[in-house]
Structure formats: C-alpha cells, structure tokens
Amino acid sequence: MAIRVMVVDDQSLIRTGLVTLLASAPDIEVVAQAQDGAEAVPLAREHRPDVALMDLVMPKVDGMEATLQLLRLPEPPRVLVLTGYTADDLVLDALRAGAAGFLLKDLRPEELFAGIRTVAAGGSVLAPQVMRALLERAAVGRPDAPEHAERLESLSPGERGVLALVGEGRTNQQIAEALHLSPASVKTYVSRILTQLDLSNRTQAAILAHEAGLVRAA
Numbered sequence: 001m002a003i004r005v006m007v008v009d010d011q012s013l014i015r016t017g018l019v020t021l022l023a024s025a026p027d028i029e030v031v032a033q034a035q036d037g038a039e040a041v042p043l044a045r046e047h048r049p050d051v052a053l054m055d056l057v058m059p060k061v062d063g064m065e066a067t068l069q070l071l072r073l074p075e076p077p078r079v080l081v082l083t084g085y086t087a088d089d090l091v092l093d094a095l096r097a098g099a100a101g102f103l104l105k106d107l108r109p110e111e112l113f114a115g116i117r118t119v120a121a122g123g124s125v126l127a128p129q130v131m132r133a134l135l136e137r138a139a140v141g142r143p144d145a146p147e148h149a150e151r152l153e154s155l156s157p158g159e160r161g162v163l164a165l166v167g168e169g170r171t172n173q174q175i176a177e178a179l180h181l182s183p184a185s186v187k188t189y190v191s192r193i194l195t196q197l198d199l200s201n202r203t204q205a206a207i208l209a210h211e212a213g214l215v216r217a218a
Contacts, residue, residue: 003050003120005029006044006053006077008036008037008063008066009035009055010036010059012035022112022113031048031049032044032047036058036066037065037066038066040054041070041073044070044076044077050078051077051079051080051119052066054067054079054082054099055082055083056094063083064093067079067081067094078119078122079099080116080125081099081102082104082112083103083104083105084106092207095126095207096204096207098201100123101203102126103126103127107127123201124202149212151208151212154196154197155197159193162175162179162190163208165179166209167205167207167208169206172186172190193205
C-alpha cells in the first residue's frame, strides 16, 4: 500500500515540483496539497495522509502552528518538516511540538523518499548536517536542566545511558554496539523512554537529552 502524503508549501513552484518528484516513487502517493497551514488541517481531515511534508515559513498559519493543529487530529499524520532553514528557533520549536523529522530542501530525491518512508513507519529523521547545531542550540538557548532533571528521575541508569546516546544522534544499531546490547533491547529501551517521558519521537528525546545536560558539546 502506498504511503499517503500531503505537501504543504506556500511557493507554488516548489509545491508542484515536490508533487511531480514524489509521483516518481512507486510507493508514495500525494493525496493533497496546501499552500499554508490553514488549508492543511481541513485537507488532512478529509484525505487522512500518513505523512505531512511541511514547510515552516508560510502566510496565515505557519508550519509550527500547523504541526500543532495536525497532531491534535484524531488520526494525525506524521509531520516531516522540509525547509531551507537550519538552526532557526522555529525549526527547534516544530521538533519540540512533535514533528517527526527535519530535512533541508537541498537534499537528494532518494533522501527525501527515505525520510518519508522512515517517518511513515514510525521513525524519526533529522538532517545530519544540522543535527548538532540544533541540539547545541537547545542546550545553550533553553536553560531547562533543573526542570528536566526531575523528569529524568523516572529513568533507570541504563535508560539514561541510552537517552544520552540518542542525544548524540546515534542509531539503535550504534547504541547496541556501544552498550553491548542487542538492537531489539535498545528498541525496547527507547520505546520505554519515550513513554515514561511523554515524548512523541526520538528527535524530541535527543533535544531533551541536550537540554538536561546528558550530552556535552564536543
């Protein structure tokens, strides 16, 4: 079954180009297009996309607010931000709000397809060239460590160790190798961490790890 995608971008040329590009992927189907967040929410209710490919800077209702509204729907899509910005506060806020990932518009088509498939399957993606900048900005710009310390009290030492490695941007396989665990055990750890901390995805977990001081800037 094809992954149902809604494209949300205020620039007609980019929106049309994305629709054309996505049509070349055999397992992806564009079911709706919106020029801003105001259009995106009712279209999502009508067409029930699996993934919303979301620009951030748009008139009327921007990508941040649209993400919040989409995730309140009874059957919310996974939101994948696609933008030209890197470490903008709006990007970080969108990830905190529950966006499943953040990719830059200069990526290759194969990377976009892979990102859509990953978030549709319940995973998270973050452009590697901006991940460290975003997370360091979270740690420096938001002094929330005391508040997060209380939240982390519910985690075991092992779970904190896994969370710290998630904060470094490591995959489950890399975490498994570092801690001498099986990938299945790491997956269980990550799932438990997300549940205990009331987080939507591992990107939010990575940001929290930095804000809580579990990851030190290199």
